[in-house]
Amino acid sequence: MSAPEQSPEGGRDPQAPLDEKLIRQRQRSRSLVTGLVLGALAILFYAIAIAKMTGAGG
Amino acid sequence: MPAPSHEVFSDMKSAVLSSQEHSSSAARAGVAVAEWRDFVALTKPRVMTLVVFTGLCGLLAAPGAIHPVLAFTAILCIALGAGAAGALNQWVEADTDALMKRTANRPLPAGRMERQSALHFGVGLSCFSVLLLGVATNWVAAAILAISILYYVLVYTVWLKPRTAQNIVIGGAAGAFPPVIGWAAVTGDVSALPIALFCLIFFWTPPHFWALSLFVRTDYAKAGIPMLPVVAGEQATRRQIWGYTGVMAIAAFAPVLLHLTGMIYGTVALLATGLFYVYAFRVFRSRESDPARMKAERRLFGYSVLYLFIMFGAVVLDRWVMA
Numbered sequence: 001m002s003a004p005e006q007s008p009e010g011g012r013d014p015q016a017p018l019d020e021k022l023i024r025q026r027q028r029s030r031s032l033v034t035g036l037v038l039g040a041l042a043i044l045f046y047a048i049a050i051a052k053m054t055g056a057g058g
Numbered sequence: 059m060p061a062p063s064h065e066v067f068s069d070m071k072s073a074v075l076s077s078q079e080h081s082s083s084a085a086r087a088g089v090a091v092a093e094w095r096d097f098v099a100l101t102k103p104r105v106m107t108l109v110v111f112t113g114l115c116g117l118l119a120a121p122g123a124i125h126p127v128l129a130f131t132a133i134l135c136i137a138l139g140a141g142a143a144g145a146l147n148q149w150v151e152a153d154t155d156a157l158m159k160r161t162a163n164r165p166l167p168a169g170r171m172e173r174q175s176a177l178h179f180g181v182g183l184s185c186f187s188v189l190l191l192g193v194a195t196n197w198v199a200a201a202i203l204a205i206s207i208l209y210y211v212l213v214y215t216v217w218l219k220p221r222t223a224q225n226i227v228i229g230g231a232a233g234a235f236p237p238v239i240g241w242a243a244v245t246g247d248v249s250a251l252p253i254a255l256f257c258l259i260f261f262w263t264p265p266h267f268w269a270l271s272l273f274v275r276t277d278y279a280k281a282g283i284p285m286l287p288v289v290a291g292e293q294a295t296r297r298q299i300w301g302y303t304g305v306m307a308i309a310a311f312a313p314v315l316l317h318l319t320g321m322i323y324g325t326v327a328l329l330a331t332g333l334f335y336v337y338a339f340r341v342f343r344s345r346e347s348d349p350a351r352m353k354a355e356r357r358l359f360g361y362s363v364l365y366l367f368i369m370f371g372a373v374v375l376d377r378w379v380m381a
Binding site for chain 2: 023026027029030033034044047048050051052054055
């Protein structure tokens, strides 16, 4: 767990946890989309390999 | 020495902690953490539809066969290449985009994304799309894709756009490459028909873009971009639109005159180009100076997009019926 955000005066910054939550949420959704894109690319590369081999064989 | 599994667990734990630290420091520093949607917006998806369609038509009109998976990959690469060029364009123009109402909400000027992220994304996507197209189809198509990306970013965006009112006349070539790439993906070369299709888009771009720039002129003026209406005035732009429509018409009939297409395309070209001429003539006759009331210009801009869809659809239909 990260430490609570401190304002420059030393007090707790009320905005910080909200920002941090938003950033974490965005990072999570970006990771999810990146994972899906990588999965789709793996399938595409497999399909390209098969298509190339079929073409070379035919 | 810890066991490998402990090492992996330790690495994962430190990665999670580092990610948490990063998000905390990002929040503290006010650094923009872009959403995945912002990366999609960076690729200008609306512009991409026309690029994908013309690329697909070039591919479908080409003689010979291509495996459906490879055809899909070729179109995907054209789309990704166009998206990469769009991202790099936004990276270059972030400051001027902030000055225009039409573009102020893009991820970079709106502050939703770091500039460096856009650069990395654009360069990465460019390299990936060119390499994938080369591996999946052939290196002629990949080389043309690379040239089109470089042309759009370096020749149009960096060199011509901020310097000359003729920016979109010469720079328009960048948008004319997709049907050539689609054709080359199938045949491995470039022949007369894809060059004719290239010319059609090339000469279509000035009337299309100048119609838009007439009713967003104030935006361009504010950003200091020397678009023709800003530099030469509205009437000169209207005359240029009229003139270029004539040249575009010659390019539109070239495939029929050179016997590259048949009467289906010829008939569609006659009707669609005739209507384009009517809209261009209304713009030529217009004396409206209030952008909000420029109906003729808005109609020409809207129809010009439809026109390209009709013409390229007709090329494919004609080639399929003739075959």
